[in-house]
Amino acid sequence: MKKISMTLQIMIATALGILAGLLFGGVLQPIKFIGDIFLRLIQMSIVLLVLGQIVEAVGNLNPRELGKLGVKTVVVFFASSLLAAVWGIVMGVLFKPGSGVDITAISSDAANIEAGAMSSIQDTILSFFPGNIVQSMADNTIVHVIVFGILFGIALGYISTDEKNRKLLDMIIQFNKVIIKLVSIVMKMAPLGIFVIIATTIGQMGIQVVIPLAKYLGVYALGTLIFLVLWLLVVCAYCKVSLPRLARNMFDMSIMALATTSSAVTLPTALKDCQEKLGIGEKVSKLVMPLGMSLNSNGSAMHMAITIVAIAQMYNIGYGWDQLVYIAVLATLASLANAVVPGAGLVSLAIVVPTMGLPLESIALLAGVEWFVGMLRTILNVDSDAFTAMLVAKSEKQLDHLIFKGARTYVESGSSTSGKGTNY
Numbered sequence: 001m002k003k004i005s006m007t008l009q010i011m012i013a014t015a016l017g018i019l020a021g022l023l024f025g026g027v028l029q030p031i032k033f034i035g036d037i038f039l040r041l042i043q044m045s046i047v048l049l050v051l052g053q054i055v056e057a058v059g060n061l062n063p064r065e066l067g068k069l070g071v072k073t074v075v076v077f078f079a080s081s082l083l084a085a086v087w088g089i090v091m092g093v094l095f096k097p098g099s100g101v102d103i104t105a106i107s108s109d110a111a112n113i114e115a116g117a118m119s120s121i122q123d124t125i126l127s128f129f130p131g132n133i134v135q136s137m138a139d140n141t142i143v144h145v146i147v148f149g150i151l152f153g154i155a156l157g158y159i160s161t162d163e164k165n166r167k168l169l170d171m172i173i174q175f176n177k178v179i180i181k182l183v184s185i186v187m188k189m190a191p192l193g194i195f196v197i198i199a200t201t202i203g204q205m206g207i208q209v210v211i212p213l214a215k216y217l218g219v220y221a222l223g224t225l226i227f228l229v230l231w232l233l234v235v236c237a238y239c240k241v242s243l244p245r246l247a248r249n250m251f252d253m254s255i256m257a258l259a260t261t262s263s264a265v266t267l268p269t270a271l272k273d274c275q276e277k278l279g280i281g282e283k284v285s286k287l288v289m290p291l292g293m294s295l296n297s298n299g300s301a302m303h304m305a306i307t308i309v310a311i312a313q314m315y316n317i318g319y320g321w322d323q324l325v326y327i328a329v330l331a332t333l334a335s336l337a338n339a340v341v342p343g344a345g346l347v348s349l350a351i352v353v354p355t356m357g358l359p360l361e362s363i364a365l366l367a368g369v370e371w372f373v374g375m376l377r378t379i380l381n382v383d384s385d386a387f388t389a390m391l392v393a394k395s396e397k398q399l400d401h402l403i404f405k406g407a408r409t410y411v412e413s414g415s416s417t418s419g420k421g422t423n424y
Helices: 006-044 046-059 063-095 121-126 133-138 142-159 167-187 190-205 212-239 243-249 251-260 263-276 282-295 298-314 321-337 344-352 360-395 401-405
Strands: none
Touching: 006 046, 006 167, 006 190, 006 344, 006 360, 046 142, 046 167, 046 282, 046 321, 046 344, 063 142, 063 212, 063 282, 063 298, 063 321, 063 360, 133 142, 142 167, 142 321, 167 344, 190 360, 212 243, 212 298, 212 360, 243 251, 243 401, 251 263, 251 360, 263 282, 263 360, 282 360, 298 321, 298 344, 298 360, 321 344, 344 360
16 A cells, blocks of 8 residues: 655645534644644754754865855855745735734734844844854754854864864764654654644634635745746846746756655756756766755745745734844745755744744644645755756856757767767
């Protein structure tokens, strides 16, 4: 018998939770503690998960070998993810996917949530840097943990260039595997936890708390589509390639991303298409595409940003410009900590939602559309890696237009057939 995927289990649990909430109402409130246990178990390992994933991703980079190519890649990664987060905020502010439904009764903490006072840009920037990382970890101040993880990873990368000094990095890699396994074990409880949370919420608040889901998904889908089109236009203008041809050459990797909702599973197809269809040289493609899995997540950054805004709207909370800037940077940095675990979208939201003072229970309401969100998140993650690779390849004269046009056949090791000469 074929095993039911975690995503399908979560969707079934969401549907059953809605039905149970409608049928039994407030009778289910005594079992609410089961959902609370699930949420606490998710939050339990968040700090270690974020810190470990970032240290491993950054620490595996060799600062001395990356040079100009690596700097270009990382700059494009960060800039595009930040722009994706900003765009997610813009879509959320413009279309208000969470407005119209008051769910403040879901959490006893909700009544105490208030938008903070406006602060200066200097204070906003200063707030990203920790004074005491141990205290920041104890307080679950994720943005401080992320900044420390990046700096620690950079330092670790320098001393790990020698194989003799890789012991600490190898220990961190093994430790990360344990944490990811722990999160995977906790996520096995997700269908039950989400069923209880949704059933008790619907029983307490009524069906109106589900209404924003369709609007939220529609706004996120529109935001993703527009951002992808803008990416296509930028790449076509800079690389001087045909937009229809570019879309056609990226079709296979995009469909794979949509179907699997996994950047890791899509990587072999994306790497192959980058070389054989887009004409990106091996030197660039073999660096940018694998690196992009950890350091470039446009879809995840947009997802977290727009979701924070939507949840805040559900609780009738308004953010000032300084807080919106904070959300954009937080979502960008948190996208570095993506973990390849079942229900990764919910885990990512568990990182950022409490940081903005929003009830953790609110993420369970979005679980019903997680599979569709995952499709959109993954296609933007994967395609943005390929777009970055094209921009870097063009700047390094490693983009073969003849292969892109189908006039030359790619052959591994850099040689080509079925064409004459080179065309960069």
